[in-house]
Amino acid sequence: MASAPVRALSSQSSRLSSRPVSDPEDRLAFFSCQQCMQSIRIHPSFYTMNEHTLAELTLPPVNPMPQFDFERARREADEAGHEIHGLAPPLRLAESHTHGFTFVDEQGDNVSLSRKMRETALLFDMLSESGEVDHPLCEECADNLLESMDQKLRVAEEEAQEYKAYLEKLESETEDDNHIQSLEKELETLENKEKTLREELKTLSEKTTKAEGDLEREMKAKKVIVEQEQKYWKEYSKFNREMLLNEDESKTVDCRLKYTESQLEKLKRLNIYNATFEIWYTDHFGTINGLRLGRSPSKPVDWNEINGAWGHTALLLWCLAKAIQMEPFQRYQLVPFGNFSYLKQLSDEKTLPLYGAGGFRMIFDSKFDHAMVAFLDCLQQFGDEVEKRGFHLPYEMERGKIKDNNTNNWYPIKLQFNSEDSWTKALRYMLTNLKWGLAFVCTKQGLPQDLSKNNSS
Structure with a gap:
C-alpha cells in the first residue's frame, strides 16, 4: 500500500497537463509522461510547496521497494559467461545534468536546471523509487494508475476481512479433548495400518522379486521345451513319413502277394x-x-x-x-x-x-x-x-x-x-x-x- 506522501504526490501528478505550452509565463521546462511518453506541463503548485510538505515527502517510505543491484547482476553475468540484454538502471532526473540532460524551451534555447527544477526532479525520483511506476505521469495515466491501485486495495481489504472472519471463527472454537483423543487414536491406527501395509509391500516386493526369478527360470525352461518340441515334431514328421512309406510299401507287397496268390491259384488250376x-x-x-x-x-x-x-x-x-x-x-x-x-x-x-x-x-x-x-x-x-x-x-x-x-x-x-x-x-x-x-x-x-x-x- 502506497504511503501518504506518495499518494499526495500522485494526486499532484494528476494535475500535470499534456496541453501544449502557449502562455509566455508557462515557458518553463517541461517533462514527458513515463507511460505514454507525451510532453507534460508542470502545474505551478509544484513550485509553491512549503518546507513542511517537502520534509514530509523526503521521509523514507513505510515499505520501501528493494533496490536492485545492477552492477552486481552484471558482474555475475560476466563471470558466468552470459550476456545480458535490455538491463538498464532507472533514470534519476536529479542527476541527469551529469549525463548531459537539459530542458529545451519552445524556441530551442538551452536552459540550465534551477533550484526549483532540481527539487521537482528529486520529488519525481523519490516517487518512482517508492512505487512500481516511474514518474512523472500525465493526468490520464495518473487516473488509470489510481483506479488500478483502488481496485487492488478493494481486493486486499476483502481478503483481509475474510482472513479476519476465519481467525475469529478459529478463536471462537473450543477444543474438545475427546475429539483430540479420537484423532490421536485414528492417527495411531493409521500409522499401524501404514506400518502393516509397508510390511505387506515389502513382502510383496520380495515375492515379486522371487516371482520374477521363477518367471525367468520358467521362461528358460519353456525355451528348452519349445526347442525340444520342435525337435520332436521334426522327428515325428520324419517317422510319420517313414511310416507312410512303409504302409505304402506294405500295401504294395500285399497287392503283389494277392496277385501272386491269384496267379498261383490259376497255375494250380492250370493244366x-x-x-x-x-x-x-x-x-x-x-x-x-x-x-x-x-x-x-x-x-x-x-x-x-x-x-x-x-x-x-x-x-x-x-x-x-x-x-x-x-x-x-x-x-x-x-x-x-x-x-x-x-x-x-x-x-x-x-x-x-x-x-x-x-x-x-x-x-x-x-x-x-x-x-x-x-x-x-x-x-x-x-x-x-x-x-x-x-x-x-x-x-x-x-x-x-x-x-x-x-x-x-x-x-x-x-x-x-x-x-x-x-x-x-x-x-x-x-x-x-x-x-x-x-x-x-x-x-x-x-x-x-x-x-x-x-x-x-
Whole structure:
C-alpha cells in the first residue's frame, strides 16, 4: 500500500497537463509522461510547496521497494559467461545534468536546471523509487494508475476481512479433548495400518522379486521345451513319413502277394500239358500249338512249319513218358531239339533226323521215313505202357502204320511210296493218340482236363 506522501504526490501528478505550452509565463521546462511518453506541463503548485510538505515527502517510505543491484547482476553475468540484454538502471532526473540532460524551451534555447527544477526532479525520483511506476505521469495515466491501485486495495481489504472472519471463527472454537483423543487414536491406527501395509509391500516386493526369478527360470525352461518340441515334431514328421512309406510299401507287397496268390491259384488250376501242347485240327490237317503236320497238293505246307510241328510232337512224347515214369524206350532214344529234333538208334548209334527239307532229294532219302517210323514205335511203346494201367489209345499202331477204326484201313507213316493225303491222315491219327495220352497223364496227376478240342476221327 502506497504511503501518504506518495499518494499526495500522485494526486499532484494528476494535475500535470499534456496541453501544449502557449502562455509566455508557462515557458518553463517541461517533462514527458513515463507511460505514454507525451510532453507534460508542470502545474505551478509544484513550485509553491512549503518546507513542511517537502520534509514530509523526503521521509523514507513505510515499505520501501528493494533496490536492485545492477552492477552486481552484471558482474555475475560476466563471470558466468552470459550476456545480458535490455538491463538498464532507472533514470534519476536529479542527476541527469551529469549525463548531459537539459530542458529545451519552445524556441530551442538551452536552459540550465534551477533550484526549483532540481527539487521537482528529486520529488519525481523519490516517487518512482517508492512505487512500481516511474514518474512523472500525465493526468490520464495518473487516473488509470489510481483506479488500478483502488481496485487492488478493494481486493486486499476483502481478503483481509475474510482472513479476519476465519481467525475469529478459529478463536471462537473450543477444543474438545475427546475429539483430540479420537484423532490421536485414528492417527495411531493409521500409522499401524501404514506400518502393516509397508510390511505387506515389502513382502510383496520380495515375492515379486522371487516371482520374477521363477518367471525367468520358467521362461528358460519353456525355451528348452519349445526347442525340444520342435525337435520332436521334426522327428515325428520324419517317422510319420517313414511310416507312410512303409504302409505304402506294405500295401504294395500285399497287392503283389494277392496277385501272386491269384496267379498261383490259376497255375494250380492250370493244366500245364494242355497249356503247353495244344492239339487240334485245321481242315484235314492235325495241328500242335498251331503248327500243321502234313501236306496237301491243294494246300502246301512249308517244311519249316512241319519241322516245328515234329519238334513239339517229340517234346510232348518225351514229357508224357517222363510223367508216367516208364522205362526208357527200347531200340530208340528220343531227342527233342525244336525244328531239328531226332532219334538215335541204340544198336548202332545212328541218328535219324525228324525233320526234312523237301525237294526231290527226300524221295531218295529214307532217313526221314525211318525217323518217323521210329517215333511211331516209341509212341506204340507208350501206348503199351498205359494199356497196362487200364487205358487204351484210340488208334492201333503197328510197324510204322496206324489203323483207321472206321474203315479198318492202315495208313503208313512213311512219306516214300505214299500219297500226301494218306501221310497227312496218318499224322493226324498219331496226334490224336498223343492227345489221348495227354488226357491220361493229366487224369493220373489230378490236373484239370480240357477236352473241348478232341479230334473226331
